[in-house]
Amino acid sequence: MTTDILTITDLKKHFVIGYSGILKREPITVKAVDGISFAVQEGETFGLVGESGSGKSTVAYTTIGMYRPTAGSIAFRGQNLFEGNKKRPLALKKEIQIVFQDPGSSLNPRRSIERILELPLGIHRPDDNRLEEIVRLLEMVQLPPDYMYKYPQMLGGGEKQMVAIARALATNPSFVILDEPTSALDVSIQAKIINLLIRLQEEFHLSYLFITHDLILMRNVASRVAIMYLGKICEVAEAAEFFRNPYHPYTQMLLSSIPVVSADEEEFKPKKIISTGEIPSPVNVPSGCSFHLRCPERMDICSMEDPLMVEVEEGHTVRCHLFSPEQGGL
Amino acid sequence: MAEQVEVGEFAPTITRQQLRELQRKNRLDNLGRAWYKFSRNPLSIIGGATVLIVVVLAIFAPYVAPFPEHARPFTDFANASRPPSWAYPFGTDEIGRDILSRVIFGFRFSLTMGVVVLSLVVPTGVLLGLVAGYHQGSWIDTVIMRITDIFLAVPPLILALAIASVLEPNLFNAMVAVSLMWWPWYTRLVYGLASTLRNEFFVSAAEAIGGSTAHILLREILPNMVSPIFTKISLDMGWVIIIGSMLSYVGLGVQPPKPGLGTMVASGAKYLPDQWWISVFPALAIVVVVLGFNLLGDGLRDLFAAEEV
Amino acid sequence: MSTPPLLEIKDLYVHFGVFGGTLKVLDGVNFTVYSGEKVGLVGETGCGKTTTMKSILRILPMPPARITGGEIFFKGEDLLKMRAGELHRVRGRGISMIFQDPTAALNPVFTIGQQLGAVVQYSIEGKRLSRKEIWERAIVPLKEVAMPDPERMLNSYPIQLSGGMRQRVCIAMALVASPELLIADEPGTSLDVTIEDQILRLLHRLVKEKHVSVILITHTLGVVRETTDRVYVMYAGRMVEVAATEDLFSNPLHPYTRGLMDAVPRLTGGGIADGIPGRIPDYLNPPLGCRFHPRCPHAMDICHQEKPPFYKLSDNHEVACFLYRNGGRGTQTP
Numbered sequence: 001m002t003t004d005i006l007t008i009t010d011l012k013k014h015f016v017i018g019y020s021g022i023l024k025r026e027p028i029t030v031k032a033v034d035g036i037s038f039a040v041q042e043g044e045t046f047g048l049v050g051e052s053g054s055g056k057s058t059v060a061y062t063t064i065g066m067y068r069p070t071a072g073s074i075a076f077r078g079q080n081l082f083e084g085n086k087k088r089p090l091a092l093k094k095e096i097q098i099v100f101q102d103p104g105s106s107l108n109p110r111r112s113i114e115r116i117l118e119l120p121l122g123i124h125r126p127d128d129n130r131l132e133e134i135v136r137l138l139e140m141v142q143l144p145p146d147y148m149y150k151y152p153q154m155l156g157g158g159e160k161q162m163v164a165i166a167r168a169l170a171t172n173p174s175f176v177i178l179d180e181p182t183s184a185l186d187v188s189i190q191a192k193i194i195n196l197l198i199r200l201q202e203e204f205h206l207s208y209l210f211i212t213h214d215l216i217l218m219r220n221v222a223s224r225v226a227i228m229y230l231g232k233i234c235e236v237a238e239a240a241e242f243f244r245n246p247y248h249p250y251t252q253m254l255l256s257s258i259p260v261v262s263a264d265e266e267e268f269k270p271k272k273i274i275s276t277g278e279i280p281s282p283v284n285v286p287s288g289c290s291f292h293l294r295c296p297e298r299m300d301i302c303s304m305e306d307p308l309m310v311e312v313e314e315g316h317t318v319r320c321h322l323f324s325p326e327q328g329g330l
Numbered sequence: 331m332a333e334q335v336e337v338g339e340f341a342p343t344i345t346r347q348q349l350r351e352l353q354r355k356n357r358l359d360n361l362g363r364a365w366y367k368f369s370r371n372p373l374s375i376i377g378g379a380t381v382l383i384v385v386v387l388a389i390f391a392p393y394v395a396p397f398p399e400h401a402r403p404f405t406d407f408a409n410a411s412r413p414p415s416w417a418y419p420f421g422t423d424e425i426g427r428d429i430l431s432r433v434i435f436g437f438r439f440s441l442t443m444g445v446v447v448l449s450l451v452v453p454t455g456v457l458l459g460l461v462a463g464y465h466q467g468s469w470i471d472t473v474i475m476r477i478t479d480i481f482l483a484v485p486p487l488i489l490a491l492a493i494a495s496v497l498e499p500n501l502f503n504a505m506v507a508v509s510l511m512w513w514p515w516y517t518r519l520v521y522g523l524a525s526t527l528r529n530e531f532f533v534s535a536a537e538a539i540g541g542s543t544a545h546i547l548l549r550e551i552l553p554n555m556v557s558p559i560f561t562k563i564s565l566d567m568g569w570v571i572i573i574g575s576m577l578s579y580v581g582l583g584v585q586p587p588k589p590g591l592g593t594m595v596a597s598g599a600k601y602l603p604d605q606w607w608i609s610v611f612p613a614l615a616i617v618v619v620v621l622g623f624n625l626l627g628d629g630l631r632d633l634f635a636a637e638e639v
Numbered sequence: 640m641s642t643p644p645l646l647e648i649k650d651l652y653v654h655f656g657v658f659g660g661t662l663k664v665l666d667g668v669n670f671t672v673y674s675g676e677k678v679g680l681v682g683e684t685g686c687g688k689t690t691t692m693k694s695i696l697r698i699l700p701m702p703p704a705r706i707t708g709g710e711i712f713f714k715g716e717d718l719l720k721m722r723a724g725e726l727h728r729v730r731g732r733g734i735s736m737i738f739q740d741p742t743a744a745l746n747p748v749f750t751i752g753q754q755l756g757a758v759v760q761y762s763i764e765g766k767r768l769s770r771k772e773i774w775e776r777a778i779v780p781l782k783e784v785a786m787p788d789p790e791r792m793l794n795s796y797p798i799q800l801s802g803g804m805r806q807r808v809c810i811a812m813a814l815v816a817s818p819e820l821l822i823a824d825e826p827g828t829s830l831d832v833t834i835e836d837q838i839l840r841l842l843h844r845l846v847k848e849k850h851v852s853v854i855l856i857t858h859t860l861g862v863v864r865e866t867t868d869r870v871y872v873m874y875a876g877r878m879v880e881v882a883a884t885e886d887l888f889s890n891p892l893h894p895y896t897r898g899l900m901d902a903v904p905r906l907t908g909g910g911i912a913d914g915i916p917g918r919i920p921d922y923l924n925p926p927l928g929c930r931f932h933p934r935c936p937h938a939m940d941i942c943h944q945e946k947p948p949f950y951k952l953s954d955n956h957e958v959a960c961f962l963y964r965n966g967g968r969g970t971q972t973p
Contacts (some may be wrong), residue, residue, distance in 0.1 A: 050801070051831035065539050093540040100531045108532040110553035120539045131346070145349065149356035156918060157684060163537075171539065186683035186858050188914035191902035195913055213831065216861075220904045220911050240908060257836040258906070259861030261888060265906040275833040278801045366658040 003077075004039040005175055005207045006063070006096075011036050011072035017283070030282045032058040034231035036313060045201065045208040046134045047222030047239070051254075053282050054228040056211045057101075062177040063209070066099045076175065098166035101180035104158035107152040111235070113138075113163055114148040121169035137166040141196060158189035162196070169200065177209045182217070194221060215258055219243050224315075227251050228287070230282055230290040233309070237316040245268065247318040249297045263315050288322065297322055368633040377625025387439040388615035395431035401589050408446040411605050421607035423598065429607060432589035432614045439590045440619060443505055443574040444543050446605045450509045452563060455516025460547045462517065465526025474522060479531050481514040490573065495582060501590070504583030508573055512566070519562060530554075557634030566625030575616055646672040646695070646734075646820055648853050651709035653690055655922075658704065662922035664690055666876040667946070668928070672820065677846055679884065681899075682873035685919045688856050688954070691873075692822050696730055697721075713820070730903035731762060735813035739825040741805035743835045745797040749936040751808055752777060752793030755815070758765070762816035781812035783849075784841060803834035810841065821845070822854045827862065837867050860903050864888050869955075870894045875920050875930040877946075887911075892958040894935045928960070937962055 013033040020026045034053040040046040050056045061067050063074055065081070065088045069259050072079045076096060081088060100106035117134045125133065135145045141162035152160055161181060162281050168176055177195065182190035194217070197269060201208060210222055217238060218225055226236040227250065235248040250298045253273040260266055273296055280286060287291050292302035368374055392398045412419045420429035434599065462474035481489075493507035520530060536550050536636030575592025577583035584590025586597055591612045598608030649719065653665035664687050672678050682688045691741035693699045695711055695718065711718040713733060718726070738744045746754060755777040760768055768776070781789035784807040797805055806826060813821055823842065827835030844864065845851050855867055863884065864869055870887050872880040872895065880893040891897050898915035920926055926933055932942040941961050950963045 043759075051833070061534075064534075066534050066537070090540045090915065091448055096538075098535070099853055100535065102531065106531040106535050108530075108536075108550055108554070110556070111549070115549075119541055120537060123540045131349070137351075146352040146356075148349070149353050151360075159918075166537070167539070185862065187900055188683065188902040191904075191911045191914035194911050198910075214904075215832075216904045216906050219906060219908050239577060241908065243908070254832060257833050259836075260906050261860050261900065261903050262905070268906050275836070278803060279831060279834065281801070286543070295940045363658050 001004050002041040002043070005042045005077055006040040006209065007075045007078075008039070008059070008063075009037050009073050009075070010047075011057075011059070011062065011074060012015070012070045013062050013067055014070045031231050031285060031290065032282055033062070034285075036228070036231075036233045037072075038226055038233065038236060040207055042207055043201075043205060044223045045210050045221055047218045047225040048209065048211045048228060049225060050228035051212065051213055051279055053230060055231040055282070056213075056228050057179055059228075060177045060209070060211055061096065064096060064170075064177055065093070067091075073157075090123065094171045095106055095172060095173050096175045096177070097173040098177040098179060099161070099164050099168050099181050102184055102323045103157060103164050104152070104184075106164050109152050112149055112151055113155075116152075116163065117148075117167055117170055122198065124171040133170070135296070138163075140169070140200070141166045142192075152321055156189075157185050158193060158311055161185065161193055165193070165197065165200070169204065172211055173206070175209070177210045181210075182253060183212065187286060190217070215243075215254060217262070228252075230285055232290060232306075233318075233319065234291070235318045237313075239312070243268075245316075247312055247316070247323060248320050249273070249295050249322075250291050253294070253296075265325055358529065364633055365441065368629050371629060371632060373624060373625045374629025377622050377627070377629055380618060380622030381626050384437050384622060385435050385441065388441045391434050391438055394429075395434045397428040397431040399437075400427040400431045401435035403587050405512050411601070411608075413605075414607055420611040423594075423608045424601060424605070429594075429611050431610055432594060434617065435589070436589045436591040436612060437619065439501060439584050439588070440571040440574060440616075441506070441627060443501065444570045446572050447509050447512060448504050448563055450505075451513045452516055452559070455513040456552070456559065458513075459517040459520025460524050463521040464528050464543070464547055464551065466521075466525040466528070472592075474517070478514045478517045479523075481511065482518070484511070486511045487573070487576075490577065491580070491582065496591045499582045499585055500602060501584050501588075504574055504577045507577070507582075508570060512570070516559070516562070519558060521553060523558060524551055527551045527554055557631060561627045561631045564630055567623040571616065571623075572621055642673060644671045644712075645674045645714065646670075646854075647710075647712040648691065648695070648713070649710045649713065651691065651694060652707045653687075653694055653699070654705050656705065657923075660923045663925055664876050664922050665694070666925070668873075669878055669949075670871060672852050672854060674819070674852055675846065675850050676869060677843070677855060677867045679867035679870040680854060680856045680873060681860065681863055681870055683858055683899075684921065685875075686873045687876040688873055689824060691858060692736065692854070694719075695822070695944040696734060696736060697726055700704040706751075731758065731813075731818070732816040733818055734822065735816070735822045737806070737813050737826055738808045740829050741809045741958060742797065742801060742829070744809050745805055747797055749796075749801075751795055751797065752794065755781070755793065755808070756810055757901065758812045758815045763814060776815075780814040781808075783814060783845070784808075784811045786811070797879065802830050803837060806838055807836075807841070810845075811837075814845070814849075817849070818851065820852045820854070822856070824856045824895065825858070828856070828857075828859075835862070842866070847918050860888075860899065869877075872899075873927065876922070877930060877958065878949075878960045879931065880956075880960075881949075882957070886953070886956045890956070890965065892952065892956070893930050893931075893960050894937055894962070929959075 011033055011034055015030045015032060016027040017030055020028050021287045036059070038046070048056045048059060058067070062069055068082055076092060081092065083123055107292060114134060117137055120131050134148055138145055143159060143162055144160065155163065156195055182193055185193065200206065212218055222239050224236065225242040226233050226241050227248070228234065229250050235246065235251050243255070247253055252270045253275050256270045256272045257275065260269065275294060281295065288303040288305050289307055292298050295302065299321060305323055307319050307321045309317050310323050310325070311317045312323050349355055393477055395401070404427055408426065409422050410426040411420045411424055418428050418430065420433060422428055437518035458474050458478070462471045465471050489511040490507040493510060497503040497506070533546060534551055536546050573593065575584055575590070578590040578595040584593050586593055594612035595609050598612065601608050648668055648670040651665050651668040655662040655664055660760045668691055672693065680688050694706060697718065706719060713729060718729065752774065756773040759776045777793060781792055786792055786804070786807055788973050800808070800811065828836055830838065838925050839862065842853055846853055857863060867884050870882060870884050871878050872893060874895050880887070880896050887896070891900050895915070901912040902914045904911045915934050920930055920933070928944045929942045929947050932938040935942065939961060947959045947961050949957045949959045951962060
């Protein structure tokens with residue numbers, strides 16, 4: 001019986017980016033995340049996939065505490081992360097850590113690797129021998145001990161990201177958010193890091209929220225996948241099922257456009273759906289179902305009403321009028 | 331604490347001794363790299379050398395100046411108003427004091443002014459800017475920056491003159507006057523930098539780990555502002571010296587017979603153009619010091635510039 | 640191919656002077672592009688692909704960079720021997736380049752019309768065009784890149800456009816003077832996959848309709864497979880393999896190419912193989928002989944000593960690796 005380590009319920013995060021109107025009173029809102037719910041189980045890798053503007057990074061940043069939710073809640077092992085107006089307690093910070101997308105900006109260029117790794121150790125593990133722990137952390141991400149005295153600019157992209165991973169694991173967390181951890185890296189370095197992350201997950205019983213726009217990577221990393229579009233989740237399924245049997249037209253469209261390297265994979269892809277038009281911005285979310293303007297299966301109701309999430313198979317949910325019971329889709 | 335640190339595949343054991351060695355080696359490398367960047371521009375080296383020479387002269391003035399006693403009350407009318415010669419390379423002034431020696435002692439006042447003012451102004455201004463910038467949008471920001479704005483709204487030289495004229499004219503009070511009008515510039519500078527830097531991912535990472543505000547301000551954000559702050563400091567040394575000289579030129583600040591550079595220029599002005607050396611050499615000294623600091627500032631900017639390949 | 644190549648880089652050596660010595664980045668690069676083809680250049684960050692492309696247009700920062708050897712022939716003329724005035728003819732006209740990040744390539748304080756107009760004016764030597772003439776000429780490339788509502792586009796600022804549109808503007812700017820060769824440096828990297836798909840299809844159409852040759856630089860193998868006719872694989876400042884795209888993917892020969900292919904995740908699942916062990920060499924002290932030998936599972940003695948030449952295994956497939964010196968056996972494909 002698996003328990004949920006992180007539960008997100010009807011999360012909304014809106015940003016006011018300016019004011020319009022004659023008296024500048026009408027707020028212009030970006031609905032980056034507009035009502036999503038999912039739960040990550042202990043020990044699993046939950047994948048969140050989407051294009052730019054989908055809100056997936058906002059989910060990450062809200063969970064780690066950089067933003068407060070506009071509405072909805074996030075709970076860690078049942079405990080609300082945004083209790084009252086206070087800052088998150090250190091005990092919770094220890095448990096939930098993050099690895100950011102761009103290692104170039106997530107490591108302070110003016111601090112040596114030693115100092116970067118010292119921070120979490122000093123705060124959360126003051127009793128352990130600092131020097132030994134740093135060497136051990138570097139060893140854990142396959143970096144030699146003398147890297148301790150180097151500065152981030154002296155390291156390659158992959159190595160920087162490994163330091164970022166070491167830093168995240170230095171607090172002995174239970175839950176790690178990986179926000180596009182390999183998007184900025186080359187394919188062979190990506191392979192190394194992904195395999196490292198998988199090994200570390202087993203060794204330390206970690207749960208991961210893995211965020212990426214790379215569907216093929218997701219296929220090989222996540223146990224369950226959710227796809228986001230303009231702030232809402234369109235489809236959730238167990239990984240193999242998600243890729244073998246996508247229901248949502250958006251999922252099918254993305255899967256049909258990804259470049260693959262072998263003929264086998266080519267056959268595996270759904271029929272090609274050419275996406276016309278641009279990705280709308282989260283400032284101007286279309287009415288009804290936010291995807292209807294680009295959807296090849298668009299019906300009248302799609303521009304008027306936002307569909308609800310429906311379970312189409314066991315463990316597989318979709319938010320699309322094609323499959324809602326009133327439409328007689330199933 | 332064990333001397334051996336056990337690790338796995340990379341170094342079966344690595345001792346503290348070896349780690350210290352590696353640390354030393356890295357530090358030397360970093361120094362070498364820093365020097366390389368600094369020395370790309372020969373003007374930076376000239377600036378640095380100039381500043382170094384001036385500082386040494388100022389510190390060792392009593393031993394270096396040919397006639398150290400001329401910096402104190404002294405008269406020698408027999409040798410008054412002599413043009414530059416071997417005995418008196420910068421000539422003598424109207425009461426027979428050697429100008430070279432007085433210039434060397436004059437550096438003391440100028441540098442003291444610069445160092446003291448900046449030692450007061452920089453920590454205060456930077457700290458206020460850091461706190462305000464990090465809390466941008468909150469009441470802390472508003473309070474600090476509005477006070478800063480008030481000080482900035484008053485024309486600086488007038489403020490300095492007003493303060494200095496109320497107080498007794500001497501070096502100490504000149505420094506007080508200049509400090510009070512100088513700190514807001516640092517706050518402004520740092521505020522802009524800090525409010526941008528706080529959005530960097532490494533700051534968010536430090537917050538996510540649980541770093542205290544003090545740590546984030548001083549250890550994460552401040553080190554990334556070193557380049558503009560140091561550049562400003564080296565340029566400011568020049569400015570403070572000029573303003574100090576201006577104050578003493580108008581009779582506030584360093585009073586005769588003390589050898590402030592500005593004072594010397596002022597009292598020698600009436601002897602232009604015939605006994606030109608009485609004003610010109612102190613003026614040149616000001617130019618050299620300020621230029622030296624400016625060139626040094628350029629070099630420091632290059633030094634802290636981000637590495638690119 | 641019997642026709643003369645459009646672009647031919649021969650034995651290019653480029654070094655950079657830095658603290659600690661010289662970075663010997665490009666170590667004898669050979670690269671050929673024919674008319675009307677799409678050539679891919681695949682390699683990881685730091686392998687020298689951007690340096691090579693910048694050398695063609697001579698836009699490398701000249702200190703610290705130094706071109707220490709080689710020739711670059713464009714339509715028979717050596718670009719490296721040209722003086723500034725002659726290069727002027729080639730840049731933007733014969734050869735054009737689009738860069739990875741369209742947001743960084745466009746000036747945020749000028750409208751598209753102003754920027755495109757500047758390119759238009761620059762491309763016409765001698766004459767100063769009137770605003771109207773510039774406008775009319777600027778619309779043409781915008782239409783070629785299938786921009787909706789080109790007139791409105793001219794009055795927009797880059798910030799008002801999406802990433803895909805910005806990239807299309809950059810392509811339009813590159814097409815103004817009807818170049819014969821377009822160098823696209825990772826054109827889709829900062830874009831979403833559906834938009835990247837559109838951009839790549841646009842490039843494909845341009846090649847067919849306007850007979851432009853395209854050099855597509857990327858580190859994404861999937862994109863190479865779908866978009867190019869021929870591919871070069873580059874490692875640490877040297878080309879290690881060149882083949883027709885189909886051949887490269889069905890039969891990768893060089894151990895580095897194999898390592899890369901293995902590391903690519905598959906849509907069919909199954910996890911990812913480990914990447915290639917080690918890291919790219921230090922250009923200050925690069926390995927002697929074959930630069931890949933420290934990381935190569937099949938390294939032999941000769942690999943430590945001599946630089947492997949290109950061995951031709953078929954009309955469409957050459958590889959710079961001693962495993963193939965006897966023509967073809969190499970290692971058994973698992």
